[in-house]
Amino acid sequence: MIAHTAEPAQLFVESLTNAGYRWRHPRSPHADGGLLFGAVRREGGSVALQWGVHTGRLGALPEAVPLTARRTVSAAWVGPRAPQDVLGDMFEALGACGLGRDMVVCRMADQARAGDPVRAALARLGIPQTGEGPDIEAPPCAPRRMRGTHGVLLSLDCQIGPACSAACAPGCLCGRYLHLGDGRFTGPARAAGLPVFEFLAAEDAISCGSAQLGDPFDLPPLRGLLESVGARLPELLSLPAPGQALRLVVDHIRAVALLLATGSVPGPRGPAHTTRRLLRRAAGSVVLAGAPAAGMADLVALAGSAHGFPALSVAARHLVERETAAFDRAVAAGHRHFLRCLARRPTPDELAAELARLRSERGVPLALTLNWCRQQGISVPLPLIAAADVRDA
Ligand SMILES: [Zn+2]
Incomplete structure (x- = not known):
């Protein structure tokens, strides 16, 4: 459907298809939980490269990170198999992208004994484990079954550059640890009575890790x-x-x-x-x-x-x-309306109500109307606008 170039995520997929994993065709970027496989029932491995659009964090964008549109690599193994072998496939595929085992650190949620075989497998594969605790969560783009506490959840971070101090560990604000992806082992209760391992990682994180960059906008x-x-x-x-x-x-x-x-x-x-x-x-x-x-x-x-x-x-x-011409027209009409309102010398409450209506009825963003106010030397307290917005709703 969508062309892609041979980038690290593509190398990840190739490594797994060479190991016998089935290639799953991408679905719509709107598909619910479409980043992984829905109900995976066939025994064996599968791998997919899937675009998705996630608007859940639109309101909290400091610098548009995480990206609204991301391509995700996901892989799953269905059926009885030793954790060491399944994880071995994943780390082999990460190695193919340039992410060697010495660059990756694994954290596990604190799931007591259920995680012991996975811990042992990671130790045998030579993957450092650190920072255990209940704070590990699957990313917001992950399907619902990867959240919650079912199964054994792993979180992989990639190390970028040197440690800032002896206490530098995943979660450190220096930015050395880049979140790479999440994995989960679930028991035989899932997928037609077979155990499942799933892994999910954002392409931009894999690319950043392999290029040793901390910011996807540098890719x-x-x-x-x-x-x-x-x-x-x-x-x-x-x-x-x-x-x-x-x-x-x-x-x-x-x-x-x-x-x-x-x-x-x-x-x-x-x-x-x-x-x-x-x-x-x-x-x-x-x-x-x-x-x-x-x-x-x-x-x-x-x-x-x-x-x-x-x-x-x-x-x-x-x-x-x-669409953009309609937006330009709505903004121009909204500006004329705003100036007519000002000519009536409104009280702060009346002006706040106008700004709320310009946003809700004419689609003029509040950032724009507040800027018009600033240009006129007027400041409108935000709580007044919020109160007017609630009254209008
Ligand atoms: Zn640090």
């Missing part, structure tokens, strides 16, 4: 996109936090490019609404920087070709152009 396709988008939209670099705005735009347009490539055009409901939301959020940052959103279709096409997605169809490009 080739993203670094190039940051530079291209920054050159086309120099206005973004004039914002108070230019790196952050640029990253958000790049993160969102590549997710939109992926969604368009898989047939999710912007629309009011379901997956189409995810595309619309991401496009509008990116457009909001562009307009906030003082540039029109109308040129976004070119940026989306650029992000798509940088990742090897199929070229944007004429119809998809037309829809993106229509």
